[in-house]
Amino acid sequence: MLQLDFLRQNRDLAIRRLAVKNFDASELVDEIISLDQARKSTQKELDDLLAQANRLAKEIGQLYKAGCREEAGEAKTESARLKQDAKEREKQLNETIAQLNEKLVELPNIPHESVPPGNSDADNEIIHEEGSFPQLTDNVLPHWELASRYRIIDFELGSKVTGAGFPFYRGQGARLQRALINFFLDEALDAGYLEYQPPLLINEASGFGTGQLPDKEGQMYFVGEDKLYLIPTAEVPITNIYRNVILKETDLPVKNVAYSSCFRREAGSYGKDVRGLNRLHQFDKVEIVQIEHPGRSYQTLETMKNYIAGLLRKLELPFRILRLCGGDLSFTSALTYDFEVYSAAQKRWLEVSSVSNFETFQANRMKLRFKGESGKPQLAHTLNGSALALPRVVAALLENNQDEKGISIPSALHRYTGFARIDDQKA
RNA sequence: GGAGAGUUGGCAGAGUGGUCGAAUGCGGUGGUCUUGAAAACCAUUGAUCCUUCACAGGGUCCAGGGGUUCGAAUCCCUUACUCUCCGCCA
Structure with missing residues (x-):
């Protein structure tokens, strides 16, 4: 607002x-x-x-x-x-x-001056590209085939028990998930973030605070009996901690991190976009959130951007960073960087993170303010970013690191997974 | 799920329907004292909207919403939340 x-x-x-x-x-x-x-x-x-x-x-x-x-x-x-x-x-x-x-409430946030004009993702500006594409043989498999070959992710079972878009992770697949979550959380802790475990359901006021309500109501699962929404991202509960709060200026920046499952109805999605892990109704994500002084928020956005780039580097994934154009920018964001990893078998870029500065747009909705020594309360800036969303990271890891006999795990994860390879024997 | 009690300023905690934005204590801030600190003492201490260049002034806020009344923190209704007991249960 x-x-x-x-x-x-x-x-x-x-x-x-x-x-x-x-x-x-x-x-x-x-x-x-x-x-x-x-x-x-x-x-x-x-x-x-x-x-x-x-x-x-x-x-x-x-x-x-x-x-x-x-x-x-x-x-x-x-x-x-x-x-x-x-x-x-x-x-x-x-x-x-x-x-x-x-x-x-109908007015979207004003884009930052650096936001390029444009109508769609085709107009996003590629500001950084890093890492080399893996040299794979011709008979490489997309991750959904690798998933069933090594029995690490079961989509059919998810469909049986729940519905499309709710996979089971199994054996080394489940352990890889757990490893990634712990890896991301530990990295965030090292970077000075405070870990939270948020509720997965939120009330209407919280949905309004971060901007999901009223306009994106259809994207969230709703528990009518109790008037609660399943969170589409940990951003919602974590940022709403500070709804109607006046922080001390010396408390800034607030740096929080949370792992959570995320739930999205994804109404209207179809085709190759939803194949395998590319788009799920339930997925895991580690999210970083900062509450920052307006004078420092863009500097902080850069810091967050660099932090996320560091994660992808450690995972040895080729990635690129996009500055979203006006047409692709969300309703609430003033400036957003998207991170995409290259998925070698699908031969396409997959979005694994989105980091944004909302300036005072969310803060104004939720009356999130700070106060200096002598002065009136003023609205803080809110920022958040995925660090990272798991499914597409997993898709890229599986596809990029495959060989005839299995899949190699990047070394940064070994101490978390407890194994360096996914193969038939271990699965 | 059933029964009951409660929700007051940053916190704790008073408050008979009439000068209550609210006693008191703690905390915070400024000061006196001190070489410094503590203690003590003094003063100060919220949010929000509006008028105004400013000085200043007015409105609203005692969980949210509605009502009764000339007048409500105080009475009534309602929603949310908290606590206690019972039931259920990871």
């Missing part, structure tokens, strides 16, 4: 910058500004009425004490009239505020 004050003072800038996201905001912004003005004047009227009523109520009390029943009665009549007026104004005010919020 953008700040009203910002919109009031930067109407043209806001409209111009939102155009980079292919969002025509001109009408909406003007509506918002005029609704805000209406809100102010109505509030002023209401406040004046209430001030009068407050004064009168005190007088009535004193009149009763002094025994002036008659005057008190007259004042009561006057008070009733004031109260009636106030009631109407209040109703009007609430309606205006509701309309204002409704409109305000």
